[in-house]
Amino acid sequence: MNVFAPSAIAFAAVGLAVLAQYFLKLRRPRKTLPSTYLWARAVVDTRANTPWQRLRAEPLLLLQLLAVVVIVFALMRPYVLRAGTIGSNVVLVLDASLTTQTVEKGHSRFDLEVAKAHAIVDGMPPDKSVSVIRLDGRPRVLLAGSTDKGDVDATLAGQKPGFEQPDTPAALNLALALASQGGAAKALVILLRSAATPVPPHNTSVPIQDIVFGSPASPNLGIDSLVAQSQPNGAINALYRVINNGSVKLDSDVELRADGKLEAVDHIAVPAGSYVLHSTTFLAKGASVIEARLSGADSLTADNTTWSVVNQQSHSKILVVTAGNVFLSSVLSALSDFDVATVDPQHYSPALASGSDLVIFDQVVPRILPPADLLLIDPPGDVLGIHTGGDRTADALELGDDPNGLLRFVTLADIHVFMARVASVPDWAHVALRDRTGPLLLEGTTSNGATGLRCAVILFDLRQSDLPLARDFPILISNLLSWLAPDSSIDQATVHPGDFVHITLPADTSVATVRAPDGTQLTLVSAASDQQGGQVTFTNTDTPGVYTVTVVAGAVRRQELFVVTPQIAPGSLSASASAIQSGGSAIVAKTGQVPVELTGGIAMAALLVLAAEWFVAMRLR
């Protein structure tokens, strides 16, 4: 027997209140008698003046406590599992996470799940409503409330196992929300899952039938966390982790390939339920992708290969428009990751800014701003909604709102500004640095005719401050350039299936595509697109492997790589059904069984106890 609402046991505290009524003396009306001499002799036991009295096992007390127990038991909604027909609203939760690809006895867990789902649907009466939810890293409803078995079968047949880790709580919340729409009493959630998929404790009134596939003892080695770095001499240092999720010690060869060419083989032995970190070095000058692959076969092959990107070439282009600023030139020349070009304001034209990732205007504002990220230093006129005026004296610096970390590691106490420019703050800007009078450094993202262009504005002449002489000046410029002109357009070189990848495109991007490991190509930007530059988010990271991002900006064509690798936590393959058992409050039902609630009968028993209590109370009076 189990219960739907175990938290209702908290109502048992009412029993303490009942006991207290017997411990504590009643607040009674007073009645004056000529003499209480005889009454005192008749009730010797109650003559103490203490606020409590000795507890005696009176029939009323016992009956009232019994009533409390029975009522609390009824509130906990106990049920038993019996063979029978399921409710009218069935929600199938189909586990499609990575470990459902595990093959045991010739069948994958996912295939068994689908076959079981088909069998359940086929055995249901025609009037049953069926919903299907896919359980992976981003659970979603595949089919909602259909009474057409053909739709359900087609939906199930169209599913394939993925490479993501399961988000079981989200899937169950989704399922319970669907189930509750038709009334919890008539609903049933059937969870079809891999033995490796954990189920957290769940408090719900909707019964959940948990059907587990697979054996926790299946032998499996997985490889992940490959980190590869290239050395100036062409050597590659590779560090990787091999995980043994099985119950016995396993060993395997690990093949290391550079751009598809086999370069090294390691032999790794991993104890049961553990992992081994291994490092190796081999020569592969100019290689861009390193692949590590387990050569042995096991029950789950999807986690036998992983990749890492090396020698990613990506230098941002910076155009500096200045009449001469030795401080700025010096610090930019020290930062080797950027291609820096300088032009006098009189010779500047928008064409010169074409292809630049960042344009720096030092004490000059062009009539037309280029469609690129901007760093404006002491702008002499109105620009980007900033209304500028004359000079003002500045006082002590204060850190403002700096969401992009431009002032990270910068010690403000070492910096003093003598004169600053009077300026307003537009809606798009955050005031990163200020004094008591006004802003000194603005940052934010503005449109400027395109989308997502980053802009920072220094509202004082560098020579009117000791900032260029401060030791933190290079740090400030580095922070500014890292944000305004990142050296790679991809924010993460390695992601897991289901993760998002943010790709920053130059302002004059004409074409941007992503080619997946299976050869399919997705176009992010084309000539017909409204968006030319800025940041785009790539979400189709379902398949592990190497993804190639190709960006054509102006006359420049650039390619960058990122990889999607499966993620397997140690022990995840053998998570087993213990998680749901330890949950306690989750409802577990075997196949073919449905929970039968006993609340009605127990409520009748509670009524009988209350009637007996009333009868005894009347008799005692």
Place this chain on the structure above:
Amino acid sequence: MDQDLGLDPALVQRLERLALVARQRTAGAGAGPRRSLASGSSVEFADYRTYAEGDDFRRVDWNAFARMDRLFLRVFEAEENTTVTIFVDCSASMAGGTPPKGRLAKQVAACLAYVALANYDRIAIAGIGDRLGPYLPPRSGRARAPEVWQFITDLPQTGATQLDRLAAFRGFKPAPGLAIVISDMLTPSDWRASMRTLHGECRQQVSVLQVLSPDELRPSIDGDWTLVDAETGQETDVSINPGLLSRYHQALVAHTTEVASWCQQHGMAFAQLASDSAIDEVVFRLLVRLGVAA
């Protein structure tokens, strides 16, 4: 007739046919129909004693008065009257009950006093509460009845019942006689010792009349109550149900039996009176049947 005590003339007239019964010979202070331990005037001289208010002036020895300048009474071994002392419970508990217990107690005291006066006995009245008093010294003669009745009427009803204060009666150096104690006897005080003093040291023939109200004899309250004692203010929490009523009845029977048995063992008469009883029923039936009056 006295309106406060509720004694009507017909009742008083009937009382004249009664006399208080002395189960033993007593030494009286005046001539009367009762056989005394002392010699009466019709036989031979027995002794002198100090004059007390109410004594027959005819028996004063004027010669002794001339010599000693004090009044002495000549005592003869003969038929004598006796002194009847009625102790009336004046505690607050006697004011309670429906009807009040104190009313019947005073009625009984008044009737017995009149019976004594009508039979040439001397009557003394003493209130007993948390002390002995007020006290009306012995009076004799039917003509003193109004005074006695008024005294009885004016007896207060306050304080606690301290029957052990009865022992202080020895300080009055009473003559042997009859002592009638009218009380509800609901007191934890040591009434036995004081009764023994009355009976032994004070040479009184003691009768105990216990007056209880119908509420005390047959409680009719129900439920949960905090009962407050009218005398002491002591509170007793009770949940009155048939079980507790049964235990109360057992306590009442045990207490009554205890008092009655003790009185019987010490040669004292005992009667229990309900405060809703008619006074003539009490006097002419109950007290006569118990031998207090005849």
